Structures are given as structure tokens and as C-alpha cells.
Amino acid sequence: MTKAGNDILSGANEALEFLRGDPKKGRANKIINTIIDVKSIRAQTGLSQVDFAEAYGLSVHSLKKWEAGKRNPEGAAKAYLTVISKRPNVVREALEGL
Template sequence: MSDAFNSIEQGLKEALAHARGKGPATIHEIDIPEPDVQLIRASTGLSQAEFARSIGVKKGTLLNWEYRRRRPDGPARVLLAMIAKDPEIVQRTLND
């Protein structure tokens, strides 16, 4: 089995044990810095509409992030951090 499968399987076992009251689950916390959404989008070379579509959000949501009226959180923040490190990750991953 792959490392990813083994990690997921271990996490599920821990979650079941925790649900049954048999010990604490392991909690992994990752500190993700506040993303500069406009800079991240610019690094991809995509327009606002193209970038919003590529990450599955409405253009209005992207505009709110870029103008700092709202902040991305949860999975969107993780995805933006990944794009910041590798601007072509979305296109490469989804086009394969």
C-alpha cells in the first residue's frame, strides 16, 4: 500500500478509537500564513475569472480576498498556500 493510504488508514483507526472512548486522537495542526491572494493569482498568469474558476470559487469571492474585505480560510487557505509554492499545481494536477 502507498504511504498516503497507510496514513489515511491510521487516521481512521485513531478516529474510531477516539469515538469509542479509547484514547485521544492525534491532532495535526499546521500554521498557514495569511495569503496575499492577488500576488498568488498574479504568479499563475491567470485573470481573476480564470483563477477563480480554476480553484472552484466565484469571482466575487476572489475579489473579496484580493481586496482584503474577506479572508480565505480552511481548505481554500491550504490550496492558496500550495499555489504560492507551485503556481502551476492546479493546472498540472487537473489536466493529467
């Protein structure tokens, strides 16, 4: 069996032992999925959708979808918007001249 195959099998066995009650085997992660209010983040800046997208290097199309609730930002976009919500001026300063 390949190394990848052995790793998968080993992980599956650890998961099974964990499910059977052995807390020393495997690990569990709690994932909290929070939805961020993109419209309120933009409103805090006082910028239009187009100006906000341009200022922070985002797609106007994505911004409109997020604000309408048709999609939710994920991964790096979600993290980036969270930083913008906390420190919008710092982000804009960092992006100046790019």
C-alpha cells in the same frame, strides 16, 4: 452523567490543573494566523480574476473579496491557495479533466 459530559468535565479539570502549573496535565497549542496575499498569488500566474477562479475551481466572488481585503481565506481555501502559490502548474495539471 453522560460520556460526553464526563469528557467535558475531565478536560476542564485538566485545563485547570495545567493553569495551576502542572505541565503534565492538558496541552497548549500555539496557533499562528498568517494572512496570505491572494492578489500576489494570482498575479504570479498571470491570470485574470475570472481565469484564475475558473482554472482553480474558486468562486470569483470570494476571490474578489479576498483580493480587496474584505475577507480572508480560511481553512481548506487558505491551504489550497498556499499550495497554488508554491506549485501552480502542478495544481492545474492535477485538475485537468475534472
